[in-house]
Amino acid sequence: MAPWLEAKMLGCERDDRQLFDQLSFAVGEGDIVRIAGPNGAGKSTLLRILVGLSSSYSGDLYWQGQPMGRARYDFLDNLLYLGHSPGVKANLTAEENLAWNCQQASRTEIFEALESVGLRGYEDIQTSSLSAGQHRRVALARLYLHPPKVWILDEPFTAIDKAGVGRLEQTVINHAQQGGLVVLTTHHDLAVPVKTIDLGSSDFKPTEREGGIE
Amino acid sequence: MSISPKPQLSLTATMKALFKRDILLAFRARGDLLNPLMFFLMVTSLFPLAVTPDPVFLGKIAPGVIWVGALLATLLSLDLLFKSDYEDGSLERMLLMPQPTLFLILTKVFVHWLVSGLPLALIAPLLGLMLGLPDGGYLPLFISLLLGTPVLSLLGAIGAGLTVGLRKGGMLMPLLILPLYIPVLIFAASAVQSGSQGQPFVGQLAFLGAYLAFTLAICPLAASAAIRISVAR
Numbered sequence: 001m002a003p004w005l006e007a008k009m010l011g012c013e014r015d016d017r018q019l020f021d022q023l024s025f026a027v028g029e030g031d032i033v034r035i036a037g038p039n040g041a042g043k044s045t046l047l048r049i050l051v052g053l054s055s056s057y058s059g060d061l062y063w064q065g066q067p068m069g070r071a072r073y074d075f076l077d078n079l080l081y082l083g084h085s086p087g088v089k090a091n092l093t094a095e096e097n098l099a100w101n102c103q104q105a106s107r108t109e110i111f112e113a114l115e116s117v118g119l120r121g122y123e124d125i126q127t128s129s130l131s132a133g134q135h136r137r138v139a140l141a142r143l144y145l146h147p148p149k150v151w152i153l154d155e156p157f158t159a160i161d162k163a164g165v166g167r168l169e170q171t172v173i174n175h176a177q178q179g180g181l182v183v184l185t186t187h188h189d190l191a192v193p194v195k196t197i198d199l200g201s202s203d204f205k206p207t208e209r210e211g212g213i214e
Numbered sequence: 215m216s217i218s219p220k221p222q223l224s225l226t227a228t229m230k231a232l233f234k235r236d237i238l239l240a241f242r243a244r245g246d247l248l249n250p251l252m253f254f255l256m257v258t259s260l261f262p263l264a265v266t267p268d269p270v271f272l273g274k275i276a277p278g279v280i281w282v283g284a285l286l287a288t289l290l291s292l293d294l295l296f297k298s299d300y301e302d303g304s305l306e307r308m309l310l311m312p313q314p315t316l317f318l319i320l321t322k323v324f325v326h327w328l329v330s331g332l333p334l335a336l337i338a339p340l341l342g343l344m345l346g347l348p349d350g351g352y353l354p355l356f357i358s359l360l361l362g363t364p365v366l367s368l369l370g371a372i373g374a375g376l377t378v379g380l381r382k383g384g385m386l387m388p389l390l391i392l393p394l395y396i397p398v399l400i401f402a403a404s405a406v407q408s409g410s411q412g413q414p415f416v417g418q419l420a421f422l423g424a425y426l427a428f429t430l431a432i433c434p435l436a437a438s439a440a441i442r443i444s445v446a447r
Contacts, residue, residue: 053306054446085303091242092235099309103231104223126242151296 002065003028004181019045032176033183037199038073043185046083047154051081053081078149082156090128094119094138097127102145108146113144133159143171151175153184228313236325246294247329252286254334258341263310269346276345277406281399284334284359289388291330292370296378306445315438323371331363351410358402361422368433369394375440379447397425
């Protein structure tokens with residue numbers, strides 16, 4: 001069976017700086033993949049390229065063996081992407097946000113998801129009056145609402161408290177154990193062994209940077 | 215595989231959900247919506263004070279004054295079309311939905327017209343009365359605004375989409391969009407002018423209708439491409 005998400009000779013240059021070059025990997029069912037690298041190494045950029053938000057790259061992307069261009073809608077159907085700004089509307093309540101973000105979810109399911117991220121009792125409050133961490137949790141609640149197979153998460157642990165991080169980590173692990181794929185960037189060390197894609201550790205040798213699965 | 219399959223969502227369900235969301239957001243930020251309307255009211259009501267209180271003269275310039283006011287008011291409201299969605303990441307989310315983006319953009323533009331263009335059309339006859347618009351002018355005024363303001367919103371979506379990522383895009387968007395607005399202004403004001411002089415005005419309105427059909431077909435596509443560029447940075 002073809003791997004779910006495959007990159008061949010991926011390269012990206014930004015502002016005359018080679019972020020990564022000849023990056024090839026294939027990930028699929030049950031994988032937790034961590035994109036590692038220092039600040040500015042291009043971790044978020046790589047995620048944006050993977051989901052198709054950025055098209056300034058060289059190389060090829062495949063979804064289940066098919067070129068991404070052809071399989072795009074099928075890929076999007078299976079994708080949950082949480083970026084730096086995860087699309088939580090400040091003027092909507094937590095419940096309204098989730099109702100829009102996951103339209104097939106029933107009210108009970110939304111309440112359960114909010115309970116899972118510790119926001120039970122906050123569903124009627126506009127997210128503008130929530131704290132940064134709670135704001136983030138509203139976005140993360142999507143992980144509990146009919147989650148699709150592929151999760152691509154950009155710094156999911158940011159602004160989350162210790163207990164929340166533990167729970168979120170467990171959710172990520174459970175998802176992988178149930179056959180899902182999680183690609184994430186984080187500086188937090190996960191409790192289970194994960195695949196790592198290292199985007200290099202130096203800002204001084206832009207030409208020698210080469211990534212690969214360890 | 216124990217992950218339950220996601221129930222499939224139809225395009226219309228998503229558009230409905232987006233429609234509801236945007237109406238709700240517009241309602242929550244009523245103040246922002248009132249600004250263009252207030253601007254429209256102020257511009258037109260200052261004319262009699264500044265030019266002349268003579269109703270005959272005012273009646274002659276009323277079509278142009280009302281339409282210029284409506285056009286500038288729409289231009290003011292366009293800034294808000296994608297701004298907040300861009301800033302909080304909702305626009306990215308929309309690009310990554312398994313539905314074609316252009317229909318989502320179309321829905322957003324429709325809501326924008328409902329809360330900005332339609333009120334302009336509804337209030338315009340009142341302003342016509344204030345400016346002494348001759349009796350024959352009201353019907354073409356109302357219809358030309360009904361046909362013309364959606365065109366303004368649709369064309370504006372392209373400009374708003376292109377400039378949403380710019381920090382200092384303030385002056386750029388009007389420059390991009392204004393040339394495309396000119397035909398609307400000319401034909402709409404001419405329709406009202408003809409109507410108030412008792413002449414037929416169907417031709418001008420037919421042009422507006424054709425322009426609306428054209429922009430309806432082209433603009434959502436162009437706007438979603440513009441947004442894709444803005445989001446990709």
